[in-house]
Amino acid sequence: MNTIKLILVSCSLIFLMNKIDAQNPIIRDQYTADPSARVFNGKVYVFPSHDIRAVEGKGRPGWFCMEDYHVFSSENLTDWTDHGVIVSQNKVPWADSTAYSMWAPDCIERNGKFYFYFPATTNTVGRFGRKGFSIGVAVADKPEGPYIPQNENIKDLFGIDPNVFIDNDGQAYLYWSMRNIYVAKLKENMLELETEPEIIQNLPEKGLKEGPWVFERNGIYYLTFPHVENETERLEYAIGDNPLGPFKMTGVIMDESPGCWTNHHSIIQYNGQWYLFYHQNDLSPDFDKNRSVRIDSLFFNDDGTIRKVKPTLRGVGITNATEKIQFDRYSQISETGVNVQLIDTLDTFRGWKTLLDSDGAWVQYNAVGFGNKKLKKAQVEVLSATGGILQIRLNNANGPVISEVKIPDCENRTTVESTLLKFKKGIHNLFITLKGDEQVEIDWVRFE
16 A cells, blocks of 8 residues: 555535536537537538527427537547537528527538538418428538528428438438428539429338438448337338338337437448437436437448447547546446436536445446556546545456555545556556445546
């Protein structure tokens, strides 16, 4: 124990949500849903809808409420930059600026321009004698904007959840939903329909279908979409050999998510790996109209079918060892002795805490990059009324101890430093184990 150096750095409350550098959910300073992910200029851009809390006079209380769109970008799928608002309901000429119904969008690049497609409620009475949903386009020179909304919505298009697919021959297609899933060809200008809308056939007749996302891989066209067979959406897919179909129902991408009756997704390939972007209500566990975007890896079988994706908290990407490693987004935990809770149920954006309370309890966090430069210290943000001992191990729960941290008793969250006993460069899975039966609450770990 004489190798352990303990430094009490602070006993003040530390807020964790100052920077968007997280695992699942990937955005933690606002609610995000319906993520449309695209690869532009070597980066991943995510165009989600933006959930907010509805109040009297601002949306419909108890229901979905969205007034604008942000765009986020990342090169490593771990650190995300918020480029701010790109379109808002009060700056779209054809949209009802009081509807708060800017639902799932999409974006595509063509000929150096970026076309952002979004649904909104119209500010004029339509063919059914009432206001309804239509889809419009905003255009920009860069994926992060600024975007200029067109003065009019797309003619003869009624629906939500636009998705754009450009085939290998250059033909662009627009997909959307409104009870059924529709498709039409787009003109070269990307602003008008070239063909009449068609209902895509051979999809489930029972239950809600929405949120189409189409992509091509090895000559197979995948039509993926959320579907409510029972009470909650699950992600399903059909395949075909043409963007217009016919499509054949093939399988389930992700099962229903308990606690959140919607799911909405996109699928991309980035740096040789396929990824599924989707949402859950992690930051709003008691109200599933405020959702948050997640990412997990997606894989294919040899015959082209999609392997079912199991949601994770760890998500994807490599976490730099010198950044805050949030063990509450674990890859795996021991069967007993571990409990993850929100730090503040009234301010969920402050994130989660991990409580260990029995000898040998452990939390696993995968894929931490230590780099080549030797690191000397471990920092742990903790709270414990009794004090305790944490061991940081590599690769498994019984792996080599790289640091043993003696936690003092402290009534407020405290940053404790400990000497790094061993250093191994490269990428490793980390384990934190509790030595003894004292309860220790962990917020994050990082190395210097």
